[in-house]
Structures are given as C-alpha cells and as structure tokens.
Amino acid sequence: MFKRYLGVLLLFGVVFFNSATAQETSLDKGKKYILGGLEVTGVKSYNEQTVVTFTGLQIGQEITVPGEEISKVITKLWNLNLFSDISFFITRVEGEKVFLELQIEELPTLSDVKITGLKKKKTDDIVKEAELKKGKKVTESFIANTKNYLLNKYKKQGYLNTKVLINTVPDTSEANAVKMIVNIDTDEKVKVKNIEFLGNEKLKDNQLKKAMKNTKEKQFGRFWKKSKFIPEDYDTDLSTLIDAYKEKGYRDARVLEDSVVYNDDHTIDIKISVEEGDRYYFGDIDFVGNAAYTDNDLSRVLGIKKGDVYNGVLLRERIADETKPDGNDITNYYQNTGYLFSRINPVEVSAQNDTIDFEIRIIEGKPAYFNNVTVTGNERTNDHVIYRNLRTRPGQLYRKENVFRTIRELGALGYFDAEQLSPNIINPDPDAGTVDIQYGVVEAGSSQIELQGGYGGGGFIGTLGLRFNNFSIKNLFNKDAYKPVPMGDGQTLALRLQASKFYQTYSFSFIEPWLGGKKPVQFSTSLSRTLQFRPTADYRDADKDQRFVITGINVGMAKRLEWPDDTFQLSHALSYQHYDIQNYAVGGLFPFSNGTSQQLAYTVALSRDNTFTNPIFPMGGSKFVISAKFSPPYSLFNGVDYANLENDPDYKLKDANGNFIDAEGNPVASVDDAAADEAKIGQEKLKWLEFYKVKFQGDWYKQLVGQLVLRTNAEFGFLGAYNQERGVVPFERFFVGGDGLGNYALDGRENVQLRGYPNNSLSNRDGSTIFNKFSMELRYPITLKQTASIYTLGFLEAGNAFDSFDEYSPFDIKRSAGLGVRIFMPAFGLLGIDFAYGFDPIYGGNTANGWETHFIIGQQF
Template sequence: MERLANNSIERIIKSTSYNKLLLLLFLTTTVTFAQTSYEDGKKYILGGLEVTGLQSYNEQTVKTYTGLRIGQPITIPGEEISAVIKKLWGLELFSDVSMYQTRVEGDKIFLELNILERPTLSKVTVYGVKKRKVDEIIDDTDLKKGKKITESLIANTKGYLENKYKKQGFLNAKVNIATAKDTTGTNTESMVVNVKKGDKVKIKSIVFEGNEKVKDKRLRKALGKAKIRKKKLGAFWQRSKYMEDEFKEGLKNVVDAYAEKGYRDARVLSDTFIKVDENNIALKIKVEEGNKYYFGNIDFVGNSVYTDRQLSQVLGIKKGDTYNGVLLKERIADNSKPDAVDITNQYQNNGYLFSQINPVEISAVNDTIDFEIRIIEGKETFLNHVTVVGNDKTNDHVIFRELRTRPGQKYSKDNIVRSVRELGQLGFFDAEQIVPDVENPDPNAGTVDIKYSLVESGSSQIELQGGYGGGGFIGTLGLSFSNFSLQNIFNGESYKPVPMGDGQTFALRLQASRTFRVYSLNFAEPWLGGRKPVRFNLSFSRTQQFSSQFTNQGQIDVDKDRGFSITGVTAGLAKRVQWPDDFFTISHSLGYQLYDFKNYNIGLFNFGNGTSNSLAYTFGLSRSSQGPSRIFPLTGSNFEITAKFTPPYSLISGKDFKSLKVRSDEITASANDGTPLTTAETNELQEIEEERFKWLEYYKIKFKGDWYTRLAGKLVLRTNAEFGFLGNYNNDIGDVPFERFFVGGDGLGNFTLDGRDVVQLRGYENSSLTSFSNNPITGRQEQDGGTIYNKFSLELRYPLTLKPSASIYALSFLEAGNSFDNFNEFNPFELKRSAGVGLRIFMPAFGLLGIDFGYGFDSDARPGSIGPSGWQTHFIIGQQF
C-alpha cells in the first residue's frame, strides 16, 4: 500500500508539538512545491474510499465532508488529495490525517483515509483556587465536557489564567495543565489544572525620572488615585499591591497631573518594574514634561441660545490662566457627576439634548493657546413618551406624580436626575437600580422618549425595634405599611397580605419597657386629593407611664401602682412649596392630649391625682435634598425647624398664679430644708400644682440638621447638629413638667409619652444625661428632663453592600451633647463626649437593624456617678437612618 501524502507532510502532521499555524504554513508550502510535478500525475476514476481509525465519528459523515465521490475523475498525485488533507486538518478534530492507495484496477483507484482522532475532554479538576471560582474558570476558558483537547487549547488556557492573575497583582502566578487517559469513555481524557497564584506582589518603591516641574509627591498622589501606592511601614489599611489595569489608569492620572499644571505636552516615556524579590517590585517611570502653557483667547462659535458672557461664566476660565486640560474637559462635560455645572448640562437642562460642544485649539504661539468652543446647538428637544416598567406592586399614578419629566415638556437632564432622587426617596424601589433610559432620540423631529426601569423593594415591615439602656430593654412590635391602599381595604382580592400600591402609610405599634407602654395608630396620605403634594397625617395614641427611680446600684426601681396615662389625637397637613426651592416643606399640625394621674408624684409632677390638658399647634419648616437613597444618602442635606405653641391661658383665665406660685415655693422650701411635709401641706401642694397645670401652656423650639458629604467613592461623612428649647409665657406658672428633653443612650423610645424628646447620644445609658432634683412630696431624687439641649455628631459611613435584599454599612462616630435645666445654666461648650463604631443592616421586612459600641469620656448626670461612662453597647432596631 502506497502512501500518497508527501513525506514532508507526513512528518509535519505527525509532529504534534508544532503550532497549528506552522503546520498550515508548511502544508501550503508543500502543496505549492508539489504543483510543479502535478503535470506528471496520472488520472484515475475513484473506485472506492475507505475511512479507518474512527472511534466516535460516523464514516459516512467523514466521507461526505471530504467532498470525494465514487466515480469522479481524480489525479494522483494532485490537488484533490492535498485539499482533503488540508480541509480535515483545519477542523482540529484529528491529530493525524493520512491518505493511502490500496489498489488499482484498470483506470480505477481505491483509496484509504486513515484518521487519528484527538481525545475528548471528559472532566476538569482545578486546584489552587476557591471552589466557588472553579465554575467561573471553566466557563471563561471553555473547558467543557466534550471539548477536543488540542495543543492550542492547553496553551491558550494556561496563558489566559496566568495573565488573569497577573492583572490581579499575582505576578508570580504559574499554571500547570496535565491530561490523562480516562478509561470510562471512548478516546477521552481528563484534565488537571493546577494554579499557583503565590502572593500578590507589592510595590516597594516608586521612582520618577525626568520630572523637574512637578514633584514626586504630586505624581505619587496621582498614581494613588488609581490605588497604586508604595508600601509604607505600619500603613496596613493602605493597599500597595501592583495591579496592571490600575497601573495603566495611574499613568493616565500622571499625565493629567501635568495637564492640570499647564504642561499639556507631558507624556510618559517609559514605565518598567524591577523585581526586588519574589514579593516586591520597584516601579520606574520616566516622564517628559514639555513646556508650560497658558490659556489665550477663548471664543464661542455657533451659540445662539446663550451669550458668550453666560457661557464664559459657566466655563470659569479666563485668558492668562494656567492651561488646565482636565479642568477644560470638566467644564465642557463632566461625566463623573450627573448634575455637574458644565456647558453640556447647561444646554441639556434647557431642552438641547442633541447639542454638541467641542473645544478646539486654533493656535499655539509661544506659551499661549487660543481656543474655539465650537457649539452645534441642534434642535430644541421635547419629551414624547414617558413610561415606567418594573412596578409590580406600586400603582402608576404614585410614580408619575413624583416625576419631574412629563410628555410635552422640554428635555432636561436635571429633571431626570431629580426624578430618580424622588423615586428613591419613596422607599418603594431599590434606589441603586433606578435607571432612566433615553430612547428613540429623533434629532429631526426634536423628540425623545424616557423609560424609567424600576425594581420593587419591600415597603412593608414587621417592625421590631429595641435597645438596652437605662436599666432595661425598650422594645417595639408593630406592623408598618408604607405603600398602603386605603381605597382597596374592602377589596378582598387586593390583600397581599394587605392592600398595597397607593403610597399611603398605615402603622400599628406597641412600644414598651419596664417603665412605659405606648399603643399607637397612624395613617398618612402623601398626596391629599391626588393633585398636589399635600401630606395628611392622622394619629391616635394611648400611653401608660409608671413611677421609676434609680437605686444606689444604678438600677431602675419601677412601681406600677403609681403612674399616669395619656390619650392623644393629632392631625396634620404638610405641603411641598416652590420657594426658596422645591425641596422645602411647610407643615401644620394640631394635637390634643389628656393626662390622667394616679398617685404619680414623680419629678416635676407635684400632684399625684387628677387630669391635665394640652392643646397645641405645631408649625414646621423643613428642607430635604438628601439622596439618592433614603437608606444610605451620598449627598445633600436634611434640616427641620419646628415651633410648638399652646394658647396663653393664664392671660385670659383671671387666676392669681402669682399667689399660687408663692405658696408652692413656701411649701417646697420647707421640704428642701429637710422637714417632711405634713399631710395637709402635701394635699395643698398637689391642689396648687393641679390648678397651675390644668391647661398646659408653653412653647417649644427645635432644630435638627443633617449634612451628607461624599469624601471618596461611597465614603460619606454625615454631620449632625441639634438644638431644643422649652419655654413658658408666665414665670408664675413656670416650665411645664411635660415636653422635656432626655439625652443619652440609643435614642429609642422617641415617642409621644409625655411629649418628651428622647435624644440619642451613644456612649451613655438611656436618658442618663438629664438632671435630677429632690421631689418635695416623696423626698427622693428623681429625673426631671431638661428644658434645653444641644448635640453635635460626626459620622463616617461606608457601605459594604447596597443590594435590595439587604443594605449594610459600617460607621464610626464622634458625638457630644448635653441637656440643661434652664437657659441661665445653658453652656453650649459644656458637652458630654463620646466616640465609637457601629454597623447597620437594612432589610425590607424588618427595617433597620444595628449595633453600636460607644465610649463615653465623661460622667453622666445620675446621682453618685463619677468618672467616665466607659463602654456602652447599643442595639439599634428600627432607628433613624
């Protein structure tokens, strides 16, 4: 039997260590050479073709693929045989392809095609990586079962993995791949991939060459923006690992650092790293600085909507300023901020979506560069269709009423950004996944569509709120539905588990500790009437407060036979206004509380039995621009001023409150001298106090402000300031024993108990920074509550994850604050200080969960308290964001 392939072809094909490309190159060369002798080839009729060596392929399939047909003319040697071999080899399914002549009968020739199949991959085992990464590696390298094992597959897999880990900083990464016959299948082999990543290589030093105008420190800082830093002793928090992609980004930052200083021609000539040892490298960067340039004339061309002066004000660059290429790009179009102040946004916020702004250098004479800002304004653009998708629970009208983009309006990028914020503030959707898509732009018609893609998040909560402090646990159990639908309350089909989708709030709560119980019901409609953002709120509450006092051991002693109850109802309206801007809200509310006492001679309450009434109006002014998420705001602020007033009853009642106060002071002075009160004096004092506070009269001013500043990425600084003051109209009546400020602890229990405000100050026990006084009836030291307080906080926050299922962020804080008995004692610098760390987890079904560890540097106000408060643990459940 004679082999028809040229000997050189045979050797090449059988030499499986050759690269595929080299094989084809040699094969092509051989075929070309053979053409010189094809004229001497003999012509035959193909009498038969047999395929041998097959293990998994069908013989007829291979015959068909060769293109050879029985009865066709064929020249031996000739092009047909070479083409078949080349075609089969190109499939990469075979490791050897040979063609033989078996016999010749007259003008007929019979051939044999012998094939050696490549082995098939049966399974892959990967060592040296985490189990969860194995599937990712198999997918990326396409090492799937049934894949033909070729030299290129092994080489490509090895190269891909080594490059992958080198880009991640594992410069010493090595990958070894081995195959072995698998007897469980026909012509199959198993593969073992052994990955040895080694340690990430760190940067021991960074050396710059050629820089004279810009110092090494400034260039290293530019590299640091891309997280390329040299290793520093003790700086464990600072990454110093080498990452290829980040290093490339860092080199761009180096060029930008020069551009900011006027050196527009600066460039990196070379960058190399020198291997110091197995785990350390030294970076060497050579730069060419060029000359320093300045801005010359800056002319605007093509602008008709805005004058040159208006555009110059936005650009903020003047003739003679040092050339700053980075600043110029940002003032033309700052892509890092959706609401940036730049010329592109100036146009896009006024309807010119299709505008194009291009800065062009028109001359560079000596050290001065003249520019033309060439503007193609395009056609004024209007919104055609505005749609929302993804709102499976929330009704469309709840979403559309919050949007600042309506069909027929001018296109405004600022309105889109604001709409995204408003949707995020609703709390019904994942703020991180609100995507406004600009669709179907038509420059000729001047129209565009906007589609808001939303992802629903849980808007109902099983409210579990709790914290430990003040000697006991404070807890809340309730149901809160923030996307409730009152109109469907009688529609049984809408209960999933309750009627939802209209954006209303409905909450039932039970709050309790050893010293109090609160039952409340609250309903709120954010768009009363459905046309304007007027919020209506109605609430009912029932409170029981029990007598309590601190023992000498710092514990709380509770007497449930002595206490009082409060029954209250409050109705309010709040309207979003347009001036000074549309972030402002004005609110009004009217509330009535009935206080019923039962042998409750505690603190400032010197009448144990009877009733007291409070009818108060509250005016509020607030501005909320924080966003985009209400759970983890990145920017903006939130402040609120409230003023609460009661009518001045003493001016119209005709009662002699001065005489009542004089007599009350006489009895109290006797008790303070250590002389126990007689029964008659006790009864008289209680009658006087009941008469003084039959109808409460006071005014109460509060301020609270939060500012959110993004420091870097999603690292956010929250700055907080608070102030509160409780005053009276008539000194003969004095300050009411309600509505006071109790400072210290986790801030839980911020409820309408006796109108008190419970102010968070971590690092101290609950309400432990509020003064105590001697009760003339009981003779015991009891907590009064302050009439004035101030508080300041700095909180550094960083998110660990902001997924819809759970948002988690870590924080550290510095806090200081205090409460005072009256304005004369108020000292804004006499503060109780604390510091600590904490963690917050927000889950839609349960609200906010968290824990804080705070250290109080000062003593609290409890009798006998000395030395610092020390470490306190605060469990936060359902607390403010």
C-alpha cells in the same frame, strides 16, 4: 468537529455510502425527494423522538438533497448548544424516497462541582458568580471562560500569580454527566514595594505618587488604601499621572516608558520615566456657533480667563464633567434648557510660545421635547405612584436637571433599589427634536418588621411592630390584593405593640403622601395608648388599681412648596393627649397621684431636603427642619393668678403663723393632709399643659473622594413657658446622651443621641429645657446592594444640655469620638453598633467618661 464537516460535505456529494452496510447508493444531485425516514443515533439523555422534534423535519416532507432544509436543521441544532457533533448520512434511497440518519454526540451535563484551595464561603460565591450550576452543558468554551473569569477575578484583587486548573471526570451515577474539579491557587497578593520616577523636575515624587489614586507603595499604618498591584488600575493611574501635569499647565507631559519588576518577596518595583515639557497658559477663548447664549454667559460658566495657567483637566470638566452628571459645565448648561442634541468641542487654534488660543465650537441643534415617558420594572408599585413623582412629562422641554431630580425622588420613596435606578434615553430624533425616556426601576422590600424580646423593668418585654411603606388602603377589603398585604399605592401604615407585665403601649399610624391624588399634599394621622401599672410589693405582679394611662391622637398635613424652590415643605400638625392618673405617684412628672391632665398642641415645621438619590447613604446634598410646637397660652385668659395660688381660698396651705391649714382655714392633722391640698395646686397648674418648643436640625453631605462621604450635623432645641409663675411643664423635655433611642417613657421626652456617654447622662433627672449638638461623620460603604446596605463610619461629636436659657453656653460641650457600622435590611430597618470614647466627665464625675458601646436599632439614617 471533523464529523460535523464530513456530514455537510456528504450532503453535497453525488455518491453516498450507507453508514450501516457501506453499499453504494445513487443520488441525483439537487433532486427533490420525499423524506421516508429519519433515524437518530448517539442519543444518551434524550430520546430519539425529542431530537426529531428539534429538527422540525417530518416523515413525508418534500426535501432537496443536498439542499437548504438540511443546512437549516444543522444550524438549528447547533444553536441549541446541546451537542458537540452533528452529522447527517443517507442510509438508502427507494425511488422517490430518501432515508436519513442523524448522528449526534451530546454535550455532557455538569452534575457536581468541587472547588479546592479556598474557604467554603468563598467557593459558594464562586459557584454562584461563575454560574457553575448543576445541569449546565459542559463545553470547551465554558471551561475556558470559567478559567479566565477566575484568573481575572483574583488579579483584580491583587493575586497576580493565581493558578487555576479545571478537570472534568465522568459521573458514572448519571447518564452523560461529568463532575468538575476546580483547583485555585491564589498564592500571595502582589504588593508595590517601590515607585520610582525618572525625569521629573517640575513635580516632586510625592505629588506624582499622590496622583496615582489606586497604585500605592507599601506603607505601615495606611489601611484606607492598600498597596496591592492591579494591572487595570495601574494603566488608569498612568493617565491620571499625566492629568496631574495638565492641571499644572504642562500640556505636553507624557510617560516615556514604564517597567514593572517582580521581586522574590511577592512585591514589585515600578519605574516610570516622564517627559514634562514646558508650562503653558490660556490665551484667547472664542465661542463659535452659539446663538442661544451670549459669549459672556458661556464665559461665566467656563470660568477660565486669558492668562490663567493652562489646565487641561479643568477645561475638560468645564466643557463636560463626566464625573458629575449634574455638574456646572457648558454641556449641562445647554442640556438644562432643552438642547439635548448640542455638541461642544474645544479646539486649539494656535500655540505660540507658551500661550494657547482656543475656539469652543458649538453645534446647538434643535431643542428637544419629551415624546414618550415610560417606566419598567415595577411589579408591586402602581404606575400612578411613580408617574406622579416624575419631573419629565410628554410634551415638556428636555431638561437634564429634571431627569436627575426624578431619579432622586424615586430613590427617596424607598420602594426601589436606589443604586439601580436608571434613566434611559431612547429614540432620539435630532431632526424632529423629540426624545423618549424610560426609567428602569428594581423594586426593593419596602415593609419592615420589628420583633424583639428582652428582660427589663422587672419582667419580660416583648415588642411587635409592622410597617408597610407602600401600602394600599383602598384594597384593604380586596382579598385578591393580599400578597401578603395590599401594596402599591405609596401609603404608609404602621402598627406597634409593646407589652410587659407592668407596661403596655399600642400605636397606629397612617400616611397618605398625595391626598386626593393630584398634588403632593401629605395627610397623616396616628393614635396611641399607653398604660403603666404599679408593681406589687414583691414585684411579682402588677396592681391594676394603680395606673397611669396616656391616650393620644395626632393629625397632620404637609405641602410641598414652590418657593424658594420645590424641595421645601411646610407641615402642620394638631395633637391631643389625655393623662389619667389613678393612685399612681409619678415622681417629678406630676405633683399629684390622682387626677387628669390634658395637652393640646399645634406644630408647624419648615423643611428642605435635596439629598442625593439613596436615602440610606446620601452622597451629597443637605436637609434641614425647623419646627415650633406650642399650646394655647391658657394663663392669658383663664383668670388664674398662679403667683398667689397658695393664698387662694380653694388652695390655701398655711395660715399667717405658718401652720398647715385646709381649704376652709382649719388646722390639719398632718403634713400628708397639707400635701393633698398642695397636689390640688399642682393639678390646677397642669390641668392643661402650657408650653412652646422650638427645634432645629440640619444635615449636610459632601462626597470627598470616591464613595467617602462627610456628613456634618447641627441640632438645637428649646422648651419654654409663657408664664414663668406657672413654670416649664415637666413634659416634652430633652434627655441628652447615649444611643438616642426612644426608651419607653410617659412624658413625651425626646432622647438626643450623643455617643460616648451613658443614656440620658448629660441631662438632669427630670430632663433639660435646652440643648445643642454638633457632629461630623466620615462614611464609607461596604455594599449598597438591594438585600442589604452596609457602611462604616468614624465620628466626632459634641453637645450638652442645660436647665434654662440663663445657663445656656453653646460651647460648653461634652466631646466624644468613635467608630461604628450600620446595616440596613429592608425587612428590619437600620441596625448598627458604635464604639465611642467620651473625653469629658458626666455630672458628678471628675474624669473622662471613657468607652461606651451603643447599639442602634431603627434609628434614622
């Protein structure tokens, strides 16, 4: 640093000394000279011409010595952060020419970092977080900042006695390079042993300890909140301590003093002395300056009456609840009707005895209208996909609820990192009554791949699935759009193949969420084909002549409703399935081994979803869907008497004496021949499947404390028949128990999760026609980053399945409890594992089912 200032001072001198010869050189102060030459000395990793280029000086350039040009060059070079010393010298003057020497000292470059005292995984994280990258210029401030970062990092984790020592040593293998050695000694975590309160009479010790959310005493068995001491959290807890008093009416409560005493066993004792003061009550509350709303309107929102115990925390929240951006407070009340520039301040106007009178002073300002609405950060997703989901448009009145509704809907798309969505209010102009808003998005992986292999069913089963959630079908034939597939139009395309020696299934589905591009009308279609082959006697191969083939197609439409509100959606779907059986006995599914059956069904569903922004980990809101699926009532108009089908000449099985006969009334040789005719009856009953099916599912999310979320769930399903003589179809049934994953099946069954029991163990072999289920989950996130979202959960679950409505008893349920973890990665979907204990016996047992382990793959959130 001395050389730097010396160089600057020399420029303002009258007499300069040649740095090489020490000969006296005369210089006219302030005279303009022609730069005759510029020599650079001290370079190590740069060449001389590069540094000259950095200066911007050119030979032949007219400069003033001393003058502004040289000062600007010095400033410019320092701003490069490449040098530790910069000095200019005049080597000689020849008439009108001046020759300069630029002497520099380069900052060393970081070539390697070695961190000691920590495990390898943690050192990798530190190198990344502290940006200890190879090639970084090593300065004293860089070393100091690194040290401070590490000390603060571990103090925040409770390691108050952390020591960090950083040394640099020259790296002889590289020019002007150093190696950095970082030694970190975290010592043990410092925990809180005792918290003692002095002076408290109105609130007990346990009430005050509870108010301190982050600073807790050591207590055996408490794993959800550690007792580590973090100074920043402790300071915050001192404020929440006073808030606990204010909530009880003690407005004047304050902390007189506090002390933290370090013990020899790596613990601390905390002593806090408080002064409680008297208890106060609300007096008159007057509103001043309000024109848009009446006093009664604002009093209703405030929810505080004269005579209520003074609660400073509640008053602050009812004016503006900073913990809830969409809270029910007066500020939001104004901002949801355009008054962005409004200001609301509660002011104490008198405090007599134990009563406090308030004025709520309001400056409403002009209503604000959106001027410019923009989105930044989308690289793959096309603008129109985002803009059609915005609830804020240019010219519209500003409503805060519409801003947050937009954030929720953008998060629900699944194309962006829901945790990083941000609305930025810019260019607010209170005089003009306008405001701009910019939505910042960070795109997340929206496509998923399913690649599995395993052994089961007598052979290897492989699965390949591809799901593109932000597809662009219009660019399907545009080769330039493949990156690696056409993306950006918000469509969903899914392909799935699962095959083994005995089983094959192919499916294709496509969803367009905005059919026509103008309204949120969703169009969906899917095709599927399933083939099941009978294995040979030795199970080494498949007999292709014995097969069961299902072909299906589904077309659906869904429309967002405006009433009761626009979170409701009404959907319709028409589906057709064709079942072709050739020399294949399907057990309880079909009473025949050759023939065909068909299903035509219409499904209508009403749903509502107002869950909060992140669809993977909702912090609040609810969603439900109620649906009805039914086929045409063929038995009402096809003229078949199913009650007396056995007496029909075409299907008659026995004569008056009970002997088996064929369709012509002739005796048959064996029961097998009679069974053939019986199969004809079964085929007639199942020629067109006839049924109706009603289902309900509801989920509610409630944020309890911090990011701890309670999810409650209720589900119900019923499968019925129009004609009891025809009976309930053997398809579309419910199989309750286990992980709820959709195992390969030929009968359209629905697998209902009920953890703590084996798969399908709570329904009979052929499935049940009615079920109900209830569950509660406590969820807590470990990380909600873009690359992976991980959360833990604990649950209570109960439910059961029944064979008919006569048997149905909603509280005759099988109970379970357990713990689990979920990992969501954009490329692979949801993965998880649950450990659950079933408290009740399954069918045929008489003891509790006990522990079960369930693996979750691709299940809904």
